[in-house]
Amino acid sequence: MTSSKRDIRTDRINETTEVSSNGHTVWVNAPLCVARFCPVSREFQPTMEQFWCVEHPDMTPSMQDWQDFVSRVQSLFGVAVAEHHRPIYLGGPSEPVSH
16 A cells, blocks of 8 residues: 655555655665665664664765665565655656555
């Protein structure tokens, strides 16, 4: 199910997992934020004890960065990030998706 609320797209994956985005940042919540993609960093927290952050403060992420993020979210959490969550600065949709 996808819903629009104040420029936020949210796909509920199951009872505890969702993917949300606002055109600039993507969050994967399960139920806490376990992954985030934004203009300055990519972050992953596969367990409460582990945290990985890849920062790129001087450059906009590339399509390769996005593809790596989507692939890592799939491999770490078993969550497929839908294409409509791709950020605007990487050619993603400029308007929230509503179904």
